Amino acid sequence: MTRFPPSAPHFPLFSTPFSTDTSAMHDPRIDQLARQLVRYSTATKRGENVLIELFDVPEAVGIALIREVRAVRATPFINIHNAKISREMARGATEDQYASIAKTAMHQMKSMDCYIAIRGSHNVNELSDVPAKKMQLLSGKMRPVLNERVNKTRWCVLRWPNPSMAQSAGMSTEAFEDFYFDVCLLEYSKLKRGMNALAKLMTETNDVHIMGPGTDLRFSIAGLPGIACGGTHNIPDGECFTAPVKNSVQGVISYNAPSIYQGIAFDNVKLEFNDGKIVKATANNTKAINKIFNTDPGARYIGEFAIGFNPKIKEPMRDILFDEKIAGSFHFTPGQAYEVADNGNRSSVHWDLVNIQRPDYGGGEIYFDGKLIRKNGQFIPKSLHSLNY
Numbered sequence: 001m002t003r004f005p006p007s008a009p010h011f012p013l014f015s016t017p018f019s020t021d022t023s024a025m026h027d028p029r030i031d032q033l034a035r036q037l038v039r040y041s042t043a044t045k046r047g048e049n050v051l052i053e054l055f056d057v058p059e060a061v062g063i064a065l066i067r068e069v070r071a072v073r074a075t076p077f078i079n080i081h082n083a084k085i086s087r088e089m090a091r092g093a094t095e096d097q098y099a100s101i102a103k104t105a106m107h108q109m110k111s112m113d114c115y116i117a118i119r120g121s122h123n124v125n126e127l128s129d130v131p132a133k134k135m136q137l138l139s140g141k142m143r144p145v146l147n148e149r150v151n152k153t154r155w156c157v158l159r160w161p162n163p164s165m166a167q168s169a170g171m172s173t174e175a176f177e178d179f180y181f182d183v184c185l186l187e188y189s190k191l192k193r194g195m196n197a198l199a200k201l202m203t204e205t206n207d208v209h210i211m212g213p214g215t216d217l218r219f220s221i222a223g224l225p226g227i228a229c230g231g232t233h234n235i236p237d238g239e240c241f242t243a244p245v246k247n248s249v250q251g252v253i254s255y256n257a258p259s260i261y262q263g264i265a266f267d268n269v270k271l272e273f274n275d276g277k278i279v280k281a282t283a284n285n286t287k288a289i290n291k292i293f294n295t296d297p298g299a300r301y302i303g304e305f306a307i308g309f310n311p312k313i314k315e316p317m318r319d320i321l322f323d324e325k326i327a328g329s330f331h332f333t334p335g336q337a338y339e340v341a342d343n344g345n346r347s348s349v350h351w352d353l354v355n356i357q358r359p360d361y362g363g364g365e366i367y368f369d370g371k372l373i374r375k376n377g378q379f380i381p382k383s384l385h386s387l388n389y
Contacts, residue, residue, distance in 0.1 A: 034065045038050075040232070041232050043154060044074045044113075044114050045072065047073065048113035051077045051079065051112040054118055055081045056119075062078060087126055087130060090138055098137060098138055101141070110148060110152075114155065115156075121162055124319075125265065132288075135263075156235060158184065165180075183313060191309075209370075218249075221242050221245065226240050227338075238310030238325040239308045243302070243304055244305050246276050249273040249302055251273055252270065254268075255355050257353075262292065264285065266289060268282075269281070295349050301345045303333055303335050304350075309325075310325035326354065327358070331352045331355070332353060333352045334353070335347040335348075335350040336349065359376045377389065
């Protein structure tokens, strides 16, 4: 669950709108999406304050959200960001500067009841040449603001589509735009019964065993709740999450979905655990991945375990808000835990890394207390069949 932005720092990662064609700015699906975000995802009520943050998206998106917030008699506030400008700020960031920025942002966030962020992207690697120490500085300073937003507001975060996302998905621009709205406007309430059953099962489970190519992982989730997510925090959505008991994780996991973190592309990530701690981490860029895990002590422990089941998302595209919901997937997340499923781990890192267990990705099994729950991406218990792709 990407309750924190995928790259964690509270500044934009993305750049330009999906289309420069002005006719696209009047797509009625934008109004439908704004209505869903305001009335369903954040359930905005009369008299509430709503912070809208736009990261390089068309003006029509902001206008639609402002109008919809006002339609429910709430008050909109808006922050507009630009990725290239934020990159320049990040490259020369100082402790005092971002302490002041964080103080101002915290003051604003504390006065909000709801939060909606839409993040566009022209170049997912825009931050790749920002020094790692600067990224860590920004992440650390802005983490309390993120925690305030996650724990104290009703919020929803989503991407805005663009040609680079279409390329990553292996689709034409038009086809990806249709896919985007199809996924985002999914009737999430239909997943509710199966999601609640899975969340209940996770809450009642003590031990988890996950097997697959390059993966043999055991851990406990005893005493930690399962949380169902169906369009109220992320769009797209479709997952249930919890957290492992911090020191319980043993074994090895090989992630088969590519990832972007702090502007760097990672493939073939493999982690080995001993008593909960990542004792060995390798990838196509082993040096960079270990710098991330050395950010702070909590970065080498897991803060989230989640099972994804969005029936309309099948392939990874290096965009975690989509990839973590892939049908037949799970993610196992180094870093910060969420207060609603809190194993006590604290970190400025929260990196959702994804493993897909469908047969076309090598298959795999998930066992709860020795009972097979999902095989090759398909749930076995009848109460969960509605979540199968």
